[in-house]
Amino acid sequence: xxxxxxxxxxxxxxxxxxxxxxxxxxxxxxxxxxxxxxxxxxxxxxxxxxxxxxxxxxxxxxxxxxxxxxxxxxxxxxxxxxxxxxxxxxxxxxxxxxxxxxxxxxxxxxxxxxxxxxxxxxxxxxxxxxxxxxxxxxxxxxxxxxxxxxxxxxxxxxxxxxxxxxxxxxxxxxxxxxxxxxxxxxxxxxxxxxxxxxxxxxxxxxxxxxxxxxxxxxxxxxxxxxxxxxxxxxxxxxxxxxxxxxxxxxxxxxxxxxxxxxxxxxxxxxxxxxxxxxxxxxxxxxxxxxxxxxxxxxxxxxxxxxxxxxxxxxxxxxxxxxxxxxxxxxxxxxxxxxxxxxxxxxxxxxxxxxxxxxxxxxxxxxxxxxxxxxxxxxxxxxxxxxx
Numbered sequence: 001x002x003x004x005x006x007x008x009x010x011x012x013x014x015x016x017x018x019x020x021x022x023x024x025x026x027x028x029x030x031x032x033x034x035x036x037x038x039x040x041x042x043x044x045x046x047x048x049x050x051x052x053x054x055x056x057x058x059x060x061x062x063x064x065x066x067x068x069x070x071x072x073x074x075x076x077x078x079x080x081x082x083x084x085x086x087x088x089x090x091x092x093x094x095x096x097x098x099x100x101x102x103x104x105x106x107x108x109x110x111x112x113x114x115x116x117x118x119x120x121x122x123x124x125x126x127x128x129x130x131x132x133x134x135x136x137x138x139x140x141x142x143x144x145x146x147x148x149x150x151x152x153x154x155x156x157x158x159x160x161x162x163x164x165x166x167x168x169x170x171x172x173x174x175x176x177x178x179x180x181x182x183x184x185x186x187x188x189x190x191x192x193x194x195x196x197x198x199x200x201x202x203x204x205x206x207x208x209x210x211x212x213x214x215x216x217x218x219x220x221x222x223x224x225x226x227x228x229x230x231x232x233x234x235x236x237x238x239x240x241x242x243x244x245x246x247x248x249x250x251x252x253x254x255x256x257x258x259x260x261x262x263x264x265x266x267x268x269x270x271x272x273x274x275x276x277x278x279x280x281x282x283x284x285x286x287x288x289x290x291x292x293x294x295x296x297x298x299x300x301x302x303x304x305x306x307x308x309x310x311x312x313x314x315x316x317x318x319x320x321x322x323x324x325x326x327x328x329x330x331x332x333x334x335x336x337x338x339x340x341x342x343x344x345x346x347x348x349x350x351x352x353x354x355x356x357x358x359x360x361x362x363x364x365x366x367x368x369x370x371x372x373x374x375x376x377x378x379x380x381x382x383x384x385x386x387x
Contacts, residue, residue, distance in 0.1 A: 021145035052135035066171035077164035088324035094253025099275035128171040138167035153207035153257035207257035228254035288317035322352030347380035354384025
């Protein structure tokens with residue numbers, strides 16, 4: 001028994017995907033660029049990017065029996081952020097984390113798509129669903145499939161949809177004909193066989209110009225070690241001193257390079273029903289500074305914010321509080337400096353107090369220095385006092 005590629009793509013759209021494409025399984029086209037990026041160390045502490053580099057470049061090493069790739073995307077744009085997003089008393093959470101953890105939500109759709117194929121072919125073995133955490137270069141294969149092009153900010157941009165999208169891949173053993181279906185803004189889904197050509201950035205450099213930490217080494221090349229998303233989520237240790245003042249009030253991720261992109265100019269709130277908003281996009285910084293482990297897990301259970309762990313999120317909130325220079329945060333920061341069990345939190349609380357820089361803040365720093373036994377935290381306190 002067989003199944004038509006058009007039927008698979010149509011079902012993918014009915015499931016809630018905003019676009020889907022089928023291509024034969026093959027090697028990634030960006031092998032040289034990816035290897036050079038790793039060799040330059042631009043992946044920072046994301047060692048997993050290098051550990052399975054060969055598999056990322058060749059999906060058949062991940063799923064030896066796979067013959068077709070069904071590359072999909074889901075729009076996660078939840079519309080304009082609230083006014084308090086930019087208030088110094090609030091923190092900013094990137095759009096992709098406003099809903100429940102996308103890994104589980106999108107992977108469930110891939111399982112249903114695979115079941116649709118198996119019912120029509122009689123296959124009993126499961127296909128391989130890949131959502132972000134699997135070692136596969138989804139963006140590279142999405143470009144090969146005609147789903148979009150790589151913007152200068154390294155995001156996949158799909159004309160008519162934008163870049164606020166999650167990518168997911170289903171590796172299947174069936175040989176399916178190549179094809180592409182896209183549900184564009186204001187239009188019904190359209191099927192393209194073979195896949196259509198996609199757009200370009202033209203002369204636009206808004207994303208490169210807007211990045212506050214100068215994370216782009218050149219167009220299409222990002223040094224993740226300078227990216228606010230990396231600093232607030234992937235980095236497990238101390239945020240570099242020179243980058244902290246540039247992070248404003250971002251506490252989880254960053255959207256700046258996508259916000260300024262002309263392809264995202266007309267908001268298109270996600271309407272597929274795949275994702276359900278459950279995270280406050282502009283949490284009060286005082287609430288984040290007061291989170292203990294239990295409260296953190298209760299508040300962010302089932303969301304992507306868990307990835308940064310409690311110590312990471314409170315570390316980020318300390319930086320945001322310091323950047324506000326508002327002494328309203330001093331009591332909470334002093335409590336963290338003197339009593340928090342995490343050295344990472346104590347160190348960044350010290351930096352924030354130094355950034356606020358009033359008499360009460362300096363008194364608290366001197367008091368903490370007299371009793372602090374950890375060398376790293378003591379160095380942060382001394383730096384804060386000298387600054």
